[in-house]
Amino acid sequence: MLGIKSNNTGKSKGNFCLPIESIKDLVIAKDGVYRIVLKISPVNGELLSDDSLEIVSDSIQRALSLLDGRIGIYIQSEGVNIENNITNIEKYKLELNSEIKLILLEEQKKHIQSMATRSRNVLNFYTVFETKAENYSSAQELLYDAYQAFKGELEAQDMYVDQLFEKDIKALLYERMNPESSQVEPFNCQWEIENILPENARIFKDGRNIEIENRIYRFYSIVKYPATVESYRWLRRVFNTKGDINIAIILTPKNKATIAKELSKAVNEIGAKALDARKDESLRQKYQAEKESAVKMIAELGNDNISLYDTNITISISTPDLKELNALSNLLRSKISSVYCQATELKYKGFDPFITTLPILAENKITSNYVWNLTTRDVASLIPYDSSELMEPKGIFIGENVISGGLVIIDTYNKIYNNPHECIIADSGSGKSFRIKTDAIRHIPYRDYIIMFDLEGEFYYPWGKRYKFSPTLGIISNPFHIRNTIVDSDEFGDDSTDIGTYLSTKIMEAMMFLNGYLQALNLLMRHCLKKILGIATAHVVLILTVKYCLIPSRHLALFQILSKARLKIIKLL
Structure with a gap:
C-alpha cells in the first residue's frame, strides 16, 4: 500500500493511499492481480433509433461476455466552466503579435462569454478488467488478447477503444486526485505514485x-432497482446530471448454476404463496409477477452468452462549497428517484468511496456489500458509453448542442485525436457553407496558414490562399464532369451543340480512364466492359434523342432492342 499522510489538521485526519503496488502499462495490485485500463469513445444515444440502440446494446453485451473476472466501467464527468475557456484564450493572446489575430480572438472571447449559462459537463469513459497471473509478461499477454477481442466487438459499432499506458494512467489519476494543482502544475512523466497522491485530503467529522x-465530495450507492425499466439507456437521467459527477459500475461475476438452483427453489415457494393468497387478488398478482420474473431469469441464465454479476454502482459528486454540494446532492437523488431506483449515502467509509470511483477497479467493502444482481444484458442495456456533449476547456467554438443546449467547443488538433478532420452532413440550405466560412475565420488566430478550396465559387476568404473551381477555369475535380456540350466549333462561330454526342464521347473516354485504374481486369473482362459501356452509350444517346425529337418509325425496333439490352446489363451488374 503506497500513500502519504495528510498534513491537514482540520476536522479529521487520515491516511490516503491507493490499493495498488505499482503502475506500469498495467496496474499491478496485490495477490498477483493485474489490470488493464481502456478508454472508450461513446456513441450519441440521443441520435440513435431503437433498432440502432439494440445493435449497440448487443455489441456491448458480447464484449462483456468475452471477459472473465471482475470488470469496472467508469463514467468520469467534468463540469466544464466557461471561465476556463476564457482564461485559456487570455493566455494564448499573450503569445500573439498579429493585430488581426488579436482582434478576432477577442471577438471569439466575447461571444463565448455571452453564452456562459450554456456550459455543461462532459463525460469520459473507461473500462478496467483484470486477470491473475504468475508474472507480468503472462498477464500482459492474457490481457492484451482480451483487450483485442473486447475492442473488436465495440469498434464494430463505432465505440473506439484505446489502451492507456503508464504515463496516461498516472496522468489520469493525478488529475482526478489533484483537481486544482493539475491546472497549474501539469503531470510530469518522471513522477512515481507517491508524487501523484493528494497532499491535503481530509475527512469531515x-x-x-x-x-x-478545496473540493468537497459526497458519495452514494444505488441499492434498489425497479422491477421493469425502459429497453435502453434507463439510467441516462442519472448519467446526465449537470455537475461534477463520477460513476463507477463494478461487476463481480456470480456462479450461475448456484443462482439458478436458488431461483428454482424460490419459484416453488412463490407459487405456493400465490395459491394461499387466492382470496387477495392484489397479493396474488404480486406473487405471480415475482414468479414470472424468477422463471425469466432462470431461462436467461441458461444462455451461455449471459453472465450474472453482483453489480455495484457508486456515484461521487463534488463542488467547491457545502451549499452547492447540498443542492447537487438533492438534484442527484431526485434524478435517481425519477428512474425508480433507490440510493443510500455512504458515510464513515474513509477514503474508500473516492477510491472506488477511480478507474483502477478497487475492491473493498463498498463493492461487495452495496450490490444488486444484474445480467450482462441488463448492464449492456444501460448503454454506459453514451454522451452527446463535446465541450473542452480550450479549442474552437463550433456551435450549440441542439439536444442539451450546451456549447460545442473542441480542439480537433489535440493529439488525443487520431486526426483533425471534420465532416459536415446536412440538408441543402441548412448552412453548411456558412459553417465552413465561420469555422475558417475562428481558426485564424490559432493557425499559421489556411488554404480554402472553393469548389462552387461561393466563398470570399481574404486571410489565406483560396483556390476557386469554376466552369471557366482549367481545373476540374471530377473526371466525369461535363463542362459544356460544344463538340464542333470553328473560327466563324458555327458551333455545334449536341449533348448526346458529347456524352457518348465522354463515356468512351471514361472507358480508357477505367482501363488505366482497373489493372486487375484480364482481356476478357476488359472486352466485356467495353461492350457494356458501348451498349449503354448507344442507349443513353437514344434516350436523349427521344427527349428532344421524335424517333422515326424505322428505328423503333432498334430502340426496343437496346432497351432490352440495358435491362440485361443492369442484371449483370
Missing part, C-alpha cells in the same frame, strides 16, 4: 464528506 484541494 460527520463522515459524509471528503475534501481534496
Whole structure:
C-alpha cells in the first residue's frame, strides 16, 4: 500500500493511499492481480433509433461476455466552466503579435462569454478488467488478447477503444486526485505514485464528506432497482446530471448454476404463496409477477452468452462549497428517484468511496456489500458509453448542442485525436457553407496558414490562399464532369451543340480512364466492359434523342432492342 499522510489538521485526519503496488502499462495490485485500463469513445444515444440502440446494446453485451473476472466501467464527468475557456484564450493572446489575430480572438472571447449559462459537463469513459497471473509478461499477454477481442466487438459499432499506458494512467489519476494543482502544475512523466497522491485530503467529522484541494465530495450507492425499466439507456437521467459527477459500475461475476438452483427453489415457494393468497387478488398478482420474473431469469441464465454479476454502482459528486454540494446532492437523488431506483449515502467509509470511483477497479467493502444482481444484458442495456456533449476547456467554438443546449467547443488538433478532420452532413440550405466560412475565420488566430478550396465559387476568404473551381477555369475535380456540350466549333462561330454526342464521347473516354485504374481486369473482362459501356452509350444517346425529337418509325425496333439490352446489363451488374 503506497500513500502519504495528510498534513491537514482540520476536522479529521487520515491516511490516503491507493490499493495498488505499482503502475506500469498495467496496474499491478496485490495477490498477483493485474489490470488493464481502456478508454472508450461513446456513441450519441440521443441520435440513435431503437433498432440502432439494440445493435449497440448487443455489441456491448458480447464484449462483456468475452471477459472473465471482475470488470469496472467508469463514467468520469467534468463540469466544464466557461471561465476556463476564457482564461485559456487570455493566455494564448499573450503569445500573439498579429493585430488581426488579436482582434478576432477577442471577438471569439466575447461571444463565448455571452453564452456562459450554456456550459455543461462532459463525460469520459473507461473500462478496467483484470486477470491473475504468475508474472507480468503472462498477464500482459492474457490481457492484451482480451483487450483485442473486447475492442473488436465495440469498434464494430463505432465505440473506439484505446489502451492507456503508464504515463496516461498516472496522468489520469493525478488529475482526478489533484483537481486544482493539475491546472497549474501539469503531470510530469518522471513522477512515481507517491508524487501523484493528494497532499491535503481530509475527512469531515460527520463522515459524509471528503475534501481534496478545496473540493468537497459526497458519495452514494444505488441499492434498489425497479422491477421493469425502459429497453435502453434507463439510467441516462442519472448519467446526465449537470455537475461534477463520477460513476463507477463494478461487476463481480456470480456462479450461475448456484443462482439458478436458488431461483428454482424460490419459484416453488412463490407459487405456493400465490395459491394461499387466492382470496387477495392484489397479493396474488404480486406473487405471480415475482414468479414470472424468477422463471425469466432462470431461462436467461441458461444462455451461455449471459453472465450474472453482483453489480455495484457508486456515484461521487463534488463542488467547491457545502451549499452547492447540498443542492447537487438533492438534484442527484431526485434524478435517481425519477428512474425508480433507490440510493443510500455512504458515510464513515474513509477514503474508500473516492477510491472506488477511480478507474483502477478497487475492491473493498463498498463493492461487495452495496450490490444488486444484474445480467450482462441488463448492464449492456444501460448503454454506459453514451454522451452527446463535446465541450473542452480550450479549442474552437463550433456551435450549440441542439439536444442539451450546451456549447460545442473542441480542439480537433489535440493529439488525443487520431486526426483533425471534420465532416459536415446536412440538408441543402441548412448552412453548411456558412459553417465552413465561420469555422475558417475562428481558426485564424490559432493557425499559421489556411488554404480554402472553393469548389462552387461561393466563398470570399481574404486571410489565406483560396483556390476557386469554376466552369471557366482549367481545373476540374471530377473526371466525369461535363463542362459544356460544344463538340464542333470553328473560327466563324458555327458551333455545334449536341449533348448526346458529347456524352457518348465522354463515356468512351471514361472507358480508357477505367482501363488505366482497373489493372486487375484480364482481356476478357476488359472486352466485356467495353461492350457494356458501348451498349449503354448507344442507349443513353437514344434516350436523349427521344427527349428532344421524335424517333422515326424505322428505328423503333432498334430502340426496343437496346432497351432490352440495358435491362440485361443492369442484371449483370
